[in-house]
Amino acid sequence: MRRAIAAVVLAAALLPGCSSPAKDGAKDETKGEVKKYVIGMSQCNLGEPWRQQMNKDIEAAAAKHPEIEMIFRDAQNKSETQQSQMREFVQQKVDLIIISPKESRPLVKPVSDAMAAGIPVIVLDRKLESDHFTCFIGADNVKIGREAGKELAKQLGGKGSIVELKGLMTSIPGHERHNGFMEGIKGTQIKTIFEADCGWLEPNAQREMKSALSRFDQIDAVYGHNDPSAHGAYMAAKQEGKGRENTIKFVGIDALPEEGVRYVKKGILALTFQYPTGGGEAIDTALKILTGEKVEKTITLGTKMFNKENVEAGGVAL
Amino acid sequence: MTDAQSGGSRWNRAVTALDAYRGVAAFVVVFILGCFFTPRVHGTGLPIFLSVQTQVDILFEYCEYGLLATGMTLVVLTGGIDLSVSSVLGVSATLFALLTIGYGWGAPQAIAAVTACGLLAGSINGVLISRFRMQPFVATLAMMTAARGLAKLVSGGTKVQPAAQPWYKLTDNTPDFFTWMTQGLPGIGLQPATLLFLACILIMALVVRRTTYGRHLYAIGGNEEAARLSGLRVGRVKVLTYALCAGFAALAGVVNCCRLDLGDPEAGFTFELDAIAATVIGGTSLAGGKGGMMLTLIGVLIVAYINKILSLNAVPIAPRMMIQAAIIVAAVLIQRQRKGQT
Numbered sequence: 001m002r003r004a005i006a007a008v009v010l011a012a013a014l015l016p017g018c019s020s021p022a023k024d025g026a027k028d029e030t031k032g033e034v035k036k037y038v039i040g041m042s043q044c045n046l047g048e049p050w051r052q053q054m055n056k057d058i059e060a061a062a063a064k065h066p067e068i069e070m071i072f073r074d075a076q077n078k079s080e081t082q083q084s085q086m087r088e089f090v091q092q093k094v095d096l097i098i099i100s101p102k103e104s105r106p107l108v109k110p111v112s113d114a115m116a117a118g119i120p121v122i123v124l125d126r127k128l129e130s131d132h133f134t135c136f137i138g139a140d141n142v143k144i145g146r147e148a149g150k151e152l153a154k155q156l157g158g159k160g161s162i163v164e165l166k167g168l169m170t171s172i173p174g175h176e177r178h179n180g181f182m183e184g185i186k187g188t189q190i191k192t193i194f195e196a197d198c199g200w201l202e203p204n205a206q207r208e209m210k211s212a213l214s215r216f217d218q219i220d221a222v223y224g225h226n227d228p229s230a231h232g233a234y235m236a237a238k239q240e241g242k243g244r245e246n247t248i249k250f251v252g253i254d255a256l257p258e259e260g261v262r263y264v265k266k267g268i269l270a271l272t273f274q275y276p277t278g279g280g281e282a283i284d285t286a287l288k289i290l291t292g293e294k295v296e297k298t299i300t301l302g303t304k305m306f307n308k309e310n311v312e313a314g315g316v317a318l
Numbered sequence: 319m320t321d322a323q324s325g326g327s328r329w330n331r332a333v334t335a336l337d338a339y340r341g342v343a344a345f346v347v348v349f350i351l352g353c354f355f356t357p358r359v360h361g362t363g364l365p366i367f368l369s370v371q372t373q374v375d376i377l378f379e380y381c382e383y384g385l386l387a388t389g390m391t392l393v394v395l396t397g398g399i400d401l402s403v404s405s406v407l408g409v410s411a412t413l414f415a416l417l418t419i420g421y422g423w424g425a426p427q428a429i430a431a432v433t434a435c436g437l438l439a440g441s442i443n444g445v446l447i448s449r450f451r452m453q454p455f456v457a458t459l460a461m462m463t464a465a466r467g468l469a470k471l472v473s474g475g476t477k478v479q480p481a482a483q484p485w486y487k488l489t490d491n492t493p494d495f496f497t498w499m500t501q502g503l504p505g506i507g508l509q510p511a512t513l514l515f516l517a518c519i520l521i522m523a524l525v526v527r528r529t530t531y532g533r534h535l536y537a538i539g540g541n542e543e544a545a546r547l548s549g550l551r552v553g554r555v556k557v558l559t560y561a562l563c564a565g566f567a568a569l570a571g572v573v574n575c576c577r578l579d580l581g582d583p584e585a586g587f588t589f590e591l592d593a594i595a596a597t598v599i600g601g602t603s604l605a606g607g608k609g610g611m612m613l614t615l616i617g618v619l620i621v622a623y624i625n626k627i628l629s630l631n632a633v634p635i636a637p638r639m640m641i642q643a644a645i646i647v648a649a650v651l652i653q654r655q656r657k658g659q660t
Contacts, residue, residue, distance in 0.1 A: 038360045046635070071632055072632065073629075073632055074634070074635055076635060079578050079582075080379070080574075080577060080578070081629075083577070084375065084379050084629065085629070087371075087375055088366070088375075088629065088630060091359070091366050091369060091371055091372060091375075092357060092359060092360055092366055093359050093360045093361055093362070094360055095360070103477075103578075103580075105479050105578070105579045105580045106577070106578040106579050106580065108579070109497075109579070170475070170476070
């Protein structure tokens, strides 16, 4: 008996130590004189670098406003968990919720429940199939793909053979990045000689690129649907040992500081286009909503292009 | 007899008496911890953990795990294990969505069909184990893989939701049954999904305690050879047990489909581990023959409450996983002590 209780206490005693940084965010602020806003943020999967960046962007933006208190939650790629996080935020009576949903359908109801409880909800990145949210902030993959196509066409002088390493083609972003790119290179003499679905993953891209390299002597450029794919293609060319990594132009998308932008700085990628997280915009919008200002129902984010010339200056907005 | 001795024996008696309530005591400890470590409602300062809504949510959020653990306990009592419950959940969720959304069936017919499929899958497990003498781990591992493949096959590789395929009957909303299952009943506050789990586990608790079948489970788990020699039809009991286990997994699939408002072929992935953990934490021995259904209910509650406390306090995933591991180790240590005593 004693040991039973001791064991459970021991296990649970880890709680306070571990939870202290997060607890600060959840602390009750009734005593404070300044009006504090508590914002709950439910991230669908913190395992992805781009989503980590989104949280970082939100944190950085929130840090500029001492009246904002953030509570971050990670749903670990489980819709069930994200549903219960929404319920917990409602219970906690936070002032505003930011959610980057894993999937639309399971979250429609929890989000409209929160709205019904009088809590405004900002939806980030993935749209919900309903009207019951305050504001949607997201980027435009078609536009990004189009800009990538146009810029690459310019750099290649309007002709050449390219390899397209696609993202997961059962997902909407994959299609949009492909369709946009096709629009961008329309009317030029650029031909796609090889394409493969790499599911956003670098190892797959590396493998597919090896096949492309062994089949074609002349490859002018590689369009990867994300930076890891473009980087994987570069590695494949380098491993081939014919120095083709220096002649092929590698183009990626996402432009995370530690990923795509760094690759451009190192001369691995010729171009990368930012897929903005909208984290900063979410906090700006949240403040507007909380202070009673009116906001647009849909906010579409722009993109930034990074190349060797402008990368140190932080890219150029398109 | 000296004073010290009599005092000692009185203490021992007290410990023995309390021993049966070990799990309850552990649960109480967890609950008290929850009262201490709770964020407060922004504005009013009331502890969130103690609100009725939180208690309702905890039960609701764990009803799939609870249903899986109910079936798992039956299997574990016989000394077996069933790894396939997670995939059976996935295939049932997909099939249920396909029948209701795709073919426009009514919910009762769809539930009947899905449960029948679950029972069939479980029977196959049972036959492989009893008739073909495969180890439960291996047989159910094969079923786990096969059922997951089946889930992907029937769904066509996508999530089953209205208008996902052009031929689906429903193109806009899911059936009303989905919402009904996951919304608190007026007056009671609990969701039908939660009530389903509670009804299943309480009925099975009675079955395990009061029926011949229940006694056979313990007999097989305690000493299978002895049970066989005393004329018990071990094979039949096992087939029934694995069938029931998968049947509960099928019901969990229905619940999961209603919760997510879609049929996900990946649903339930790794849930079997949580179901086994809840069973073991409750105090049912993986060696078989020891434990019970009410212990599993407590095990499920302990796991559910701990996870809720961690979630409410926004504990990051890294320490959370380590805390969960520590709790499993603690539970197993408690079990070993109990074995030593008897």
